[in-house]
Amino acid sequence: MNMDLLEKLCMLNGTSGDENAVRNTIINMLPNDCSYTVDAIGNLIVDKKGEIEPKNKVALFAHMDEVGFIVTYIDDDGFVFVNSVGGIDDSALFSKKITINDMTGVAGTKAIHQCSGNEAKKIPAINNVSVDFGFENKEEAEKYISLGDFGYFKSDFVEYGDGFIKSKALDDRVGCAVLLELLQKKSKINYTAVFTVQEEVGTRGATVGAYNVKPDYAIVVETTTASDIPDTPDRKKVCKLGDGAVVSFMDRGTIYNKDLYKKAFEIAKENDIPCQTKTVVAGGNDASAIHKSVGGIKTIAVSLPCRYIHSGSSVCNSKDIYAVEKLTELLLEDFANG
Amino acid sequence: MTTIELLEKLTSPAGVAGEETSSFETLKGLVSLYGKVSTDVSGNIIVQREGTGKHILLDAHLDTIGFVITEIMDGFVRLSKVGGVDMRTVEGMEITIHGTEDVYGVICTVPPHLSDGESRVSTDGTCVADTGLTKEEAEKIIAVGDKASFKKSFEILGENRISATYLDDRAGIAVLLKALEYVNTDKKITLVCSAQEETGGTGATCAGYNIDADLSVVVDVSFATTPDADPKECGKLNGGAMIGFSPILNRQYSEMLVNIAKENDLPFQKEVMGSRTGTNADHITISKGGIPSVTVSIPQRYMHTPIEVVDVRDIENCAELIARFIERV
Numbered sequence: 070m071n072m073d074l075l076e077k078l079c080m081l082n083g084t085s086g087d088e089n090a091v092r093n094t095i096i097n098m099l100p101n102d103c104s105y106t107v108d109a110i111g112n113l114i115v116d117k118k119g120e121i122e123p124k125n126k127v128a129l130f131a132h133m134d135e136v137g138f139i140v141t142y143i144d145d146d147g148f149v150f151v152n153s154v155g156g157i158d159d160s161a162l163f164s165k166k167i168t169i170n171d172m173t174g175v176a177g178t179k180a181i182h183q184c185s186g187n188e189a190k191k192i193p194a195i196n197n198v199s200v201d202f203g204f205e206n207k208e209e210a211e212k213y214i215s216l217g218d219f220g221y222f223k224s225d226f227v228e229y230g231d232g233f234i235k236s237k238a239l240d241d242r243v244g245c246a247v248l249l250e251l252l253q254k255k256s257k258i259n260y261t262a263v264f265t266v267q268e269e270v271g272t273r274g275a276t277v278g279a280y281n282v283k284p285d286y287a288i289v290v291e292t293t294t295a296s297d298i299p300d301t302p303d304r305k306k307v308c309k310l311g312d313g314a315v316v317s318f319m320d321r322g323t324i325y326n327k328d329l330y331k332k333a334f335e336i337a338k339e340n341d342i343p344c345q346t347k348t349v350v351a352g353g354n355d356a357s358a359i360h361k362s363v364g365g366i367k368t369i370a371v372s373l374p375c376r377y378i379h380s381g382s383s384v385c386n387s388k389d390i391y392a393v394e395k396l397t398e399l400l401l402e403d404f405a406n407g
Numbered sequence: 408m409t410t411i412e413l414l415e416k417l418t419s420p421a422g423v424a425g426e427e428t429s430s431f432e433t434l435k436g437l438v439s440l441y442g443k444v445s446t447d448v449s450g451n452i453i454v455q456r457e458g459t460g461k462h463i464l465l466d467a468h469l470d471t472i473g474f475v476i477t478e479i480m481d482g483f484v485r486l487s488k489v490g491g492v493d494m495r496t497v498e499g500m501e502i503t504i505h506g507t508e509d510v511y512g513v514i515c516t517v518p519p520h521l522s523d524g525e526s527r528v529s530t531d532g533t534c535v536a537d538t539g540l541t542k543e544e545a546e547k548i549i550a551v552g553d554k555a556s557f558k559k560s561f562e563i564l565g566e567n568r569i570s571a572t573y574l575d576d577r578a579g580i581a582v583l584l585k586a587l588e589y590v591n592t593d594k595k596i597t598l599v600c601s602a603q604e605e606t607g608g609t610g611a612t613c614a615g616y617n618i619d620a621d622l623s624v625v626v627d628v629s630f631a632t633t634p635d636a637d638p639k640e641c642g643k644l645n646g647g648a649m650i651g652f653s654p655i656l657n658r659q660y661s662e663m664l665v666n667i668a669k670e671n672d673l674p675f676q677k678e679v680m681g682s683r684t685g686t687n688a689d690h691i692t693i694s695k696g697g698i699p700s701v702t703v704s705i706p707q708r709y710m711h712t713p714i715e716v717v718d719v720r721d722i723e724n725c726a727e728l729i730a731r732f733i734e735r736v
Contacts, residue, residue, distance in 0.1 A: 144634055158498075174564070189528075193495070201568075203564025235513050307518075377513070
């Protein structure tokens with residue numbers, strides 16, 4: 070994985086319903102042997118021209134949207150209030166920085182010293198936190214910010230420790246970067262890559278995208294939650310950074326096709342690609358919409374383990390990205406020729 | 408130097424309580440422009456201006472809240488808070504661990520599926536941070552007892568506000584340096600950038616003893632309004648200096664500050680406290696045979712978080728008020 074590409078994609082702002090910047094950037098990086106359409110909901114559907122038309126039509130899916138915020142209220146003193154777009158834990162906003170219309174604001178409440186006993190024990194809820202952009206009053210705030218504007222974590226891309234990365238939007242710009250790197254390579258076979266919208270608000274883009282593309286097989290390239298942190302019992306860690314690509318048998322949205330699940334581990338083993346499963350039935354992704362679309366599509370998800378997902382401080386390991394990329398490429402070939 | 412530039416310089420080094428010497432090297436050049444610089448056993452930075460008549464002690468604290476490393480693990484370190492860190496803020500917080508070199512870390516967030524919806528705010532002041540280093544690699548650079556600070560941040564919000572790490576109480580040091588710039592006096596002045604305020608006022612206690620002062624002015628930050636705060640407990644941002652009134656402070660000097668503010672058309676607000684002030688004035692007032700003191704506080708939002716906010720106009724107004732006070736007292 071080219072880290073500059075990943076950084077570039079992560080630093081773009083694109084929450085559900087606001088994916089333009091991500092879509093345009095990807096379009097501009099497509100090689101000449103790709104053609105694309107943008108469907109009615111906003112999915113970017115890319116057809117890759119290879120040397121041959123394979124037996125099966127395979128589509129790769131990654132979502133362009135990230136979790137973010139939307140402005141719901143501005144008070145008389147110019148404080149801005151937001152709701153989350155997608156599932157965001159209260160800890161990810163409180164005392165952190167966000168941007169709206171490229172301006173930086175800080176999200177706070179009264180000081181801990183002024184909190185009652187119970188208040189001091191609970192992280193303030195997103196809709197009770199005010200965002201301070203330095204406005205003197207409502208009138209000034211409204212010159213720059215309107216209700217309905219989108220907000221984003223202000224968090225830079227940091228490489229640290231032994232191959233670790235901290236950034237916003239790793240979910241799922243990692244998937245977008247993997248698809249884009251595959252598209253930029255020469256291919257033996259024709260296939261389709263679908264960059265979906267609105268995953269974070271209920272896999273709405275994938276619902277439409279799977280219908281429009283009608284593949285025989287779908288591979289969803291995603292991130293998934295890893296809780297491999299100290300003081301967590303091993304059985305609750307879900308998956309671990311550094312242990313490779315994650316292929317799950319079941320999550321909250323999908324029971325994955327058993328043959329494909331087995332195949333993934335066989336191929337990983339044959340090719341020495343580190344691969345693990347999820348030890349907790351948790352999370353969900355575009356597969357939940359795709360696997361039951363157009364009469365049923367054989368679907369698998371290849372995911373990158375990611376700590377502190379859905380926050381500005383999401384953490385992954387670059388070694389796992391390599392595993393995700395390699396396994397996706399091999400599964401694509403296998404399913405196409407299958 | 409503009410006030411914003413001064414604040415940016417003063418907030419550039421960390422300096423977790425007990426570790427103020429690291430800030431000293433960076434700030435030495437800056438503060439030596441204002442007088443003769445020395446240090447003492449507790450870690451205070453002392454800036455002296457010779458003079459005659461009353462000897463005035465100016466105090467703002469140098470140290471910041473932060474963390475200390477208590478355990479090194481594979482990929483992680485365990486931390487314990489130093490000073491009153493708001494533990495509700497720590498999840499996802501970026502930190503700098505001050506080992507033999509600076510190490511990046513991010514404090515772990517407990518995923519929602521593991522917290523069972525119950526409160527998960529640390530009640531014992533400890534947390535765990537991700538370093539991405541194996542235990543063996545980490546131990547080459549980090550030792551138990553090393554400090555960690557909030558990762559430095561400096562943002563200008565709108566025209567006049569700053570959101571930055573360590574504003575508590577580098578903003579106070581900015582006020583006092585500005586006051587030294589504005590003041591026209593022959594009086595003897597000692598500025599103490601004091602150590603370990605956040606852990607109980609060790610620096611101020613030592614300075615009160617070491618420095619033979621006739622009176623002191625203590626500058627710290629205090630609470631400014633946010634939508635959820637009780638306005639009775641807050642000052643207003645850009646409302647000017649918060650002049651302290653408390654049983655432990657010298658009422659005559661508090662009144663003098665109010666009169667000077669009025670005469671000079673400087674905005675001010677009274678900060679009334681029923682007992683001790685929660686600042687270094689609590690220690691200095693009972694040093695030696697007693698040192699009469701006043702507090703001038705800077706209204707600040709989000710105290711003890713990495714996003715503390717002050718208004719530069721308040722800094723300038725506090726500085727001018729203190730300069731005029733020194734001239735008159």
